[in-house]
Amino acid sequence: MKKILGIFGLLVFICVMTALMSDRFLTEFNVENLIRRTALFGIISIGASFVIITSGIDLSIGSVVCLIGCLLPWMLVEKELGVPLSLLLVVGISLAIGLSHGLLITKMKLQPFVVTLCGLLLYRGITRGLVQDQTQGFKSGFSTLRELSQGQMPLPGTEFGIPNPCLILLVVAILAIIFLNFTIYGRYMLALGRNEEATRYSGINTDRMIILAYVICGMLSGLGGMLFVLDVGSAQPVDFGSFYELYAIAAAVLGGCSLRGGEGTIIGVVIGAAVMQVLKNSITLIDWIPTNIEYAVIGAVILGGVVVDELVKRFAAKRRAMAQANQ
Amino acid sequence: MHAEGNVDNAPPLLEVRGVTKRFAGVCALNNVNLNIRRGEVHAVIGENGAGKSTLMKVLAGVQPPDVGEVLLDGKAVHIDSVHTALNLGISLIHQELNLADNLDVGANIFLGREPRKLGLIDFGRIRRESKKYLDMVALDESPTTRVSHLTIGRQQMVEIAKALSVNARILIMDEPTSSLTQHEAEQLFQVIRQLREQGVSIIYISHRLGEVKELADRVTVLRDGENAGGLDREEIEHDRMVQLMVGRDISQFYARRPHSIGKPMLEVKELRTNAWPHHASSFTVHAGEMLGVAGLVGAGRTEMLRAIFGVDSMLGGEVRVENKTLTLRSCRDAIDAGLALVPEDRKQQGLILEMGIRNNIGLPGLSRHKHGPAFLNRTRERQDASRMIAELQIKTPSDQQLAQYLSGGNQQKIVLAKWLSMEPRVLLLDEPTRGVDIGAKQEIYRLMEELAERGVGILFVSSEMEEVLSMSDRVIVMHEGRVSGELQRDELSEEAVMKLATGSTPVAAEV
Structure with a gap:
């Protein structure tokens, strides 16, 4: 809870500072765009956090976004497979990717870093080969499908609406929260992330839980890839989704996930994703920050965040030790 | 290190007088006394939380005492760091072995004190000198064997050899047999006896009273951070030790009630x-x-x-x-x-x-x-x-x-x-x-x-x-x-x- 307040405080701080320094920050267009981007990144960050909670890592998220993002318009426009079949294939491919990661990690006992690093290279390479490095787009068709990302649900009585990705994020986040906190499987994941051996000794099929985490991550990456491409309308296989895994992992870490596993809250992760997007946005909006140092700013903020978090943790441990000694 | 007999009326090598140590208000040690003679195996026993580890940390320079003094050879010494303790010849062997198991035996013995030649590690000297200390603990291993290839019992011997290599006069062993097999423990006892013959004093901490009975020349019992009593060689008996440790009669301790056995x-x-x-x-x-x-x-x-x-x-x-x-x-x-x-x-x-x-x-x-x-x-x-x-x-x-x-x-x-x-x-x-x-x-x-x-x-x-x-x-x-x-x-x-x-x-x- 305290952790969520901390990251939420950071988010508010960045928003206020940006609003003070740029009058473009609080415009309707910018806010709506920000919410949309946050929602899209929030979805893939939730996927990453599941894997991180099991003390794993998924480096292939960006490449899966690229694969799905390019394949969907390719299947619809070039191959004319039709919407239902294309969506089915998108789901099938994402599931297969997550499943194969999970199986390689649990049954072959390969390291998650290695498996998903190979995934990162594989899926981008496959995409580029498949579509011959050509930009894939919807031309001007499929506007109904694109409503998924571009539309919004009007709020009755106002002229504003909630962007659809935001609604999708809401559904995903609520399901994730229920899963993680109110089902036995969520508890199993948190437990095995801290100590897989003891969890296995408690009669829990830890392999199955780890596989499930990678499947969830693969599916959400696929969903993310689909929504990203529906949002912008076209995808270049060379750089579509590149570095997104790092945004997702960073959001998860900012939101309170420990790479050692067993820790993390979905709300924190979504706020973490928002911090990343607001930060990017403010670098673009504030004139005196050169846009080309974007990565440096993001890196510095994350580093600062984890350092402060660690200091707070040490302080708490010291106080607890004092309190215990005083008993 | 001279070969000296076990002389009972010699002045104590190490004396702890009235040591008190508090942690944020809690008294971990209260006016504790301990004296160690030259060339004796001195067991310190007590329940968990009785203050054994704290006392050992005071001796090994990990934690300085609040009150009280430590005398070595009759002279007050101020043990303010592990480094000082080592220089005074006091070496602590932790319960969990602290060896880098990816390195070889010699490298472990000289870890942090590597002899150098032209600024580079002098492997020849490490090999020669390690051999000497390995002989002292009767460990028949080459200094170039990787520690991870040794059994736990042998790793323990390497740990002891490492402690001896800094010319330890007082060796503190914390639960040394907790992960040894019976056979390895026997070998350890053999080495401990040899070291005693060579005049090294050993402070032996153990839960296993059988071992204490077998090895110790004297026993100091701690309870709730205070001295609960001491026993001389001929007084060391299982029931007396337990009685001093728990401060109550424990004759019922292991008694089983008769009961029926089913299908x-x-x-x-x-x-x-x-x-x-x-x-x-x-x-x-x-x-x-x-x-x-x-x-x-x-x-x-x-x-x-x-x-x-x-x-x-x-x-x-x-x-x-x-x-x-x-x-x-x-x-x-x-x-x-x-x-x-x-x-x-x-x-x-x-x-x-x-x-x-x-x-x-x-x-x-x-x-x-x-x-x-x-x-x-x-x-x-x-x-x-x-x-x-x-x-x-x-x-x-x-x-x-x-x-x-x-x-x-x-x-x-x-x-x-x-x-x-x-x-x-x-x-x-x-x-x-x-x-x-x-x-x-x-x-x-x-x-x-x-x-x-x-x-x-x-x-x-x-x-x-x-x-x-x-x-x-x-x-x-x-x-x-x-x-x-x-x-x-x-x-x-x-x-x-x-x-x-x-x-x-x-x-x-x-x-």
Whole structure:
């Protein structure tokens, strides 16, 4: 809870500072765009956090976004497979990717870093080969499908609406929260992330839980890839989704996930994703920050965040030790 | 280091006078005195939390005392750092070995003090000098052997050689035999005796009173941070030591109540495991029976329990619980059949240290008590935890307390609680009282007895002879992966067990 307040405080701080320094920050267009981007990144960050909670890592998220993002318009426009079949294939491919990661990690006992690093290279390479490095787009068709990302649900009585990705994020986040906190499987994941051996000794099929985490991550990456491409309308296989895994992992870490596993809250992760997007946005909006140092700013903020978090943790441990000694 | 005899009226080599150490208001040591003579083995004993470790940390320079002084050779010394302690010739060997097991023996002995030639490490000198110290501990290993290739017992010897290499006059050993086999422990005792002959004083901390009786010239007992008494060589007896440690009469300590033994609960037939693929074991545990499993470390006892519980797959054989053959694909199958395992390594296998007590206790039962398809039954989890905390007298401020902040005894009780809440028919215990203080030990024994009276079959592996002898209704002894013999309660003796454990009695050909 305290952790969520901390990251939420950071988010508010960045928003206020940006609003003070740029009058473009609080415009309707910018806010709506920000919410949309946050929602899209929030979805893939939730996927990453599941894997991180099991003390794993998924480096292939960006490449899966690229694969799905390019394949969907390719299947619809070039191959004319039709919407239902294309969506089915998108789901099938994402599931297969997550499943194969999970199986390689649990049954072959390969390291998650290695498996998903190979995934990162594989899926981008496959995409580029498949579509011959050509930009894939919807031309001007499929506007109904694109409503998924571009539309919004009007709020009755106002002229504003909630962007659809935001609604999708809401559904995903609520399901994730229920899963993680109110089902036995969520508890199993948190437990095995801290100590897989003891969890296995408690009669829990830890392999199955780890596989499930990678499947969830693969599916959400696929969903993310689909929504990203529906949002912008076209995808270049060379750089579509590149570095997104790092945004997702960073959001998860900012939101309170420990790479050692067993820790993390979905709300924190979504706020973490928002911090990343607001930060990017403010670098673009504030004139005196050169846009080309974007990565440096993001890196510095994350580093600062984890350092402060660690200091707070040490302080708490010291106080607890004092309190215990005083008993 | 001169060879000096054990002179009783020589002035003490090391004297601790009125040392007091507080941690934020709590008195860990209160006016403690200790004196160590030249060339003696001096045992310091006491329950967990009695202040042994704090006293040793004061001597080794890890924590300076608040009040009191330490005298070496009659002169007051100020031990303010580990470095100072080493320079004074005081060396502490921790319970957990502190070796870099990816490096070789010589590199470990000289770690941080590498002799150099032209600015580079002088490997030749390391080899030559290491050999000298290895000879002192009678370890027949090359200085270039990787530490990870050595058994734990041999690693311990390397640790001692390392301590000697700084010219230690006082060697503090904290529970040195806790992970050694009987044979390795014997070798260690031999080395300790040799060092004593050479005039090295040894402060020996142990829970194992049998060893203390065998080794120590004198004993100092601590209780609740204070001196509880001292014993001279001829006064060292098991019951007196225990009495001083717990401060109460413990003649009832190991006494078992007579009880009836019922039908077979667990039958193991021709079980083979990875530890000894060609040797098989068969035995039966009855309802209400406590079957002790004795044997040396490496005899395949832990592997056997793990196979019965479905942690590792077995190579061959059959496990039957209440006349039903189990198909063991995972621990779940064993748990569903009514088995429970309190594993050997409670921190790694028994508990999730960073999780609360309640969630630890609840973990195996979550799927049994779930609501609907997979929803947590938090009410049940809370009730189970509070019932168990009360029943097992787990000392904790709240059931949300993280397991890592509890003492060893209370941690072990959580592992037991976790399994008792599952109401097992057969309980498998692997070294159930390792690293647990006497008070908690007694409670664990009481619990085992109560379970047996309720008709649970209990199979427990233990390397503590007294525990095996006093708790078991029957004992099977394992040697090299097979049951080398079985002893009824009236046949039990230390000698009989050791004979079977070392394989010195001919074994009937099995398999």
